[in-house]
Amino acid sequence: xxxxxxxVARVVLLDPDDRILLVHGYEPEExxxxxxxxPGGGLEGDESREQAALRELAEETGIxxxxxxxxxxxxxxxxxxDGRRWDQDEWYFLARTTQTATDLSGLTxxxxxxxxxxxxxxxxxxxxxxxxxxxxxxxxxxxxxLEEGPPRTPLVxxxxxx
Numbered sequence: 001x002x003x004x005x006x007x008v009a010r011v012v013l014l015d016p017d018d019r020i021l022l023v024h025g026y027e028p029e030e031x032x033x034x035x036x037x038x039p040g041g042g043l044e045g046d047e048s049r050e051q052a053a054l055r056e057l058a059e060e061t062g063i064x065x066x067x068x069x070x071x072x073x074x075x076x077x078x079x080x081x082d083g084r085r086w087d088q089d090e091w092y093f094l095a096r097t098t099q100t101a102t103d104l105s106g107l108t109x110x111x112x113x114x115x116x117x118x119x120x121x122x123x124x125x126x127x128x129x130x131x132x133x134x135x136x137x138x139x140x141x142x143x144x145x146l147e148e149g150p151p152r153t154p155l156v157x158x159x160x161x162x
Contacts, residue, residue, distance in 0.1 A: 010040030062103025
């Protein structure tokens with residue numbers, strides 16, 4: 001019987017120089033297993049995906065001066081993390097900010113045990129990164145976004161099952 005997927009809002013946050021902010025995460029029990037990903041997380045209560053995107057961004061980065069834009073991409077993913085399997089239905093929102101200083105003091109307990117830090121990346125840096133980044137095509141997706149602007153309708157990414 002299929003389990004219901006966790007509804008997730010993620011944020012493709014760009015600064016005035018078109019750099020993207022990514023979170024550096026790791027497996028709590030295996031700190032050498034690391035990856036980069038966009039800020040965001042699951043919806044709480046009856047909040048909308050937009051509300052979740054802004055709340056999660058504030059909690060994970062301290063950034064609240066944000067202009068939230070359209071949904072860029074949608075993706076289904078499933079992965080093991082912290083001793084359980086996560087099945088998620090993710091929507092990626094475009095957002096812009098002039099606030100580049102970050103603050104990790106709003107992280108949840110699990111995030112405190114699994115977040116190494118934050119970093120602003122240029123498209124060029126992301127294109128040559130040797131580290132694991134999710135979604136896996138993020139460098140290509142970001143380059144297309146910066147060259148062509150947001151898609152008219154959200155692009156449905158291939159599912160990622162790890």
